[in-house]
Amino acid sequence: MESRQKVLLVEDSEQLLAAIGRFLKDKGGYEVVCADCGKTAIDCLASHQFDIIVSDVFLGDVEPAEMLRQYITFGVRKILFMSGTAAEARSIIGNEYPLLCKPFLLDQLLEVMKVSI
Numbered sequence: 001m002e003s004r005q006k007v008l009l010v011e012d013s014e015q016l017l018a019a020i021g022r023f024l025k026d027k028g029g030y031e032v033v034c035a036d037c038g039k040t041a042i043d044c045l046a047s048h049q050f051d052i053i054v055s056d057v058f059l060g061d062v063e064p065a066e067m068l069r070q071y072i073t074f075g076v077r078k079i080l081f082m083s084g085t086a087a088e089a090r091s092i093i094g095n096e097y098p099l100l101c102k103p104f105l106l107d108q109l110l111e112v113m114k115v116s117i
Contacts, residue, residue: 004029004030004031005030005031005051005052006030006031006032006033006048006049006050006051006052007024007030007031007032007033007050007051007052007053007054008033008035008041008044008045008048008050008052008053008054008055008076009021009024009032009033009034009035009054009055010034010035010037010038010040010041010053010054010055010056010059010067011034011035011036011055011056011082012036012037012056012059012060012061013056014036017034017036018034019106020054020106020109021034023106023109023110024054024109024110027106027110028110028113030052033048033050037059037060037061037062038059038060038061038062038066038067038070039061039062041053041055041059041062041067041070042062042070045070045071045074045076046074050076051076051078052076052078052079052080052113053071053076053078053079053080054079054080054082054109054113055067055071055079055080055081055082056081056082056083057081057082057083057085057089057092057093057099058083058085058089064089064092064093065092068092068093068097079097080097080098080099080100080109080112080113080116081093081097081098081099081100082099082100082101082102082104082109083099083100083101083102084101084102084103086099086101098112098116100112
């Protein structure tokens, strides 16, 4: 039996976190660990291994550049960012990582995950 890819989902909006997490589990077939802030995400990275990170760029408690550094430090290379402010987000994360602009359809998220990472 093939194991499911493990995703760390990082989003500070509780409603989006729940909806996206449920969708990735039910429709995408992923194993999903949810983090509602940067500190929780870093704690998760320290205690679990992830295949993919899907993360909001602006989390409020940890600066975006520091979150990207943490993701890379923990060895996760497949990272998809989400943001409602694309230009500002892109200036922080650069062009190496895919960026999905909010609002988006959940099916778009799965498509970007399959194609881009």
